[in-house]
Amino acid sequence: xxxxxxxxxxxxxxxxxxxxxxxxxxxxxxxxxxxxxxxxxxxxxxxxxxxxxxxxxxxxxxxxxxxxxxxxxxxxxxxxxxxxxxxxxxxxxxxxxxxxxxxxxxxxxxxxxxxxxxxxxxxxxxxxxxxxxxxxxxxxxxxxxxxxxxxxxxxxxxxxxxxxxxxxxxxxxxxxxxxxxxxxxxxxxxxxxxxxxxxxxxxxxxxxxxxxxxxxxxxxxxxxxxxxxxxxxxxxxxxxxxxxxxxxxxxxxxxxxxxxxxxxxxxxxxxxxxx
Numbered sequence: 001x002x003x004x005x006x007x008x009x010x011x012x013x014x015x016x017x018x019x020x021x022x023x024x025x026x027x028x029x030x031x032x033x034x035x036x037x038x039x040x041x042x043x044x045x046x047x048x049x050x051x052x053x054x055x056x057x058x059x060x061x062x063x064x065x066x067x068x069x070x071x072x073x074x075x076x077x078x079x080x081x082x083x084x085x086x087x088x089x090x091x092x093x094x095x096x097x098x099x100x101x102x103x104x105x106x107x108x109x110x111x112x113x114x115x116x117x118x119x120x121x122x123x124x125x126x127x128x129x130x131x132x133x134x135x136x137x138x139x140x141x142x143x144x145x146x147x148x149x150x151x152x153x154x155x156x157x158x159x160x161x162x163x164x165x166x167x168x169x170x171x172x173x174x175x176x177x178x179x180x181x182x183x184x185x186x187x188x189x190x191x192x193x194x195x196x197x198x199x200x201x202x203x204x205x206x207x208x209x210x211x212x213x214x215x216x217x218x219x220x221x222x223x224x225x226x227x228x229x230x231x232x233x234x235x236x237x238x239x240x241x242x243x244x245x246x247x248x249x250x251x252x253x254x255x256x257x258x259x260x261x262x263x264x265x266x267x268x269x270x271x272x273x274x275x
Contacts, residue, residue: 110156132160
């Protein structure tokens with residue numbers, strides 16, 4: 001396996017999840033990769049605008065809002081192509097970039113979002129020596145050629161890789177019994193309180209918003225982004241390895257929380273060699 005080691009890992013703290021401890025993620029990376037330089041930066045867009053001359057800010061804000069709005073997925077059953085966004089969509093993205101609105105109820109094309117993010121990285125850092133990992137609240141998906149539809153994802157792995165704390169809650173499927181009981185509640189006309197009680201019944205079997213386990217779980221996804229940079233392959237077929245590509249919440253919990261060894265034998269050897 002060909003290993004390309006970056007000199008520095010840049011971690012952009014763009015998620016507002018209350019239970020996400022970015023410093024703990026950094027400490028974990030330093031333990032796993034002690035020879036790498038780990039640098040924490042604010043939200044990628046905030047970091048980008050902080051480097052711009054003030055006279056360019058307004059025009060660049062409009063441009064970026066337009067580009068992000070163009071990444072919206074409008075039909076889950078159709079592959080994404082950039083189309084002219086509506087005025088209201090651009091205005092929403094502008095407010096979000098200014099911190100006046102949150103990323104709620106919008107699905108973006110993950111690779112489109114990564115491409116827009118790549119433009120914000122300084123040219124001197126667009127090389128294999130730099131690994132960029134963006135943490136975000138934005139929910140994104142990728143197109144699946146097998147079933148011809150979009151699926152929400154926790155991560156898209158590219159330059160930069162983007163990891164979504166919202167995606168961690170929404171993308172991996174909850175236990176089947178949860179959906180059956182939720183559907184029964186909706187048929188009976190029960191309200192949000194009934195759904196909240198249902199979540200309580202299944203507590204511990206999936207990751208929820210502001211879950212106390214969020215940071216520990218995200219350690220594995222950050223390592224997936226690192227392994228993408230190292231080898232071009234972020235995933236592992238072993239279900240108990242942190243690099244496992246989990247599609248169910250219970251698989252996430254098994255891979256990220258229940259395996260004391262953390263990594264399979266092959267990926268443990270790679271990390272040992274890097275140390």
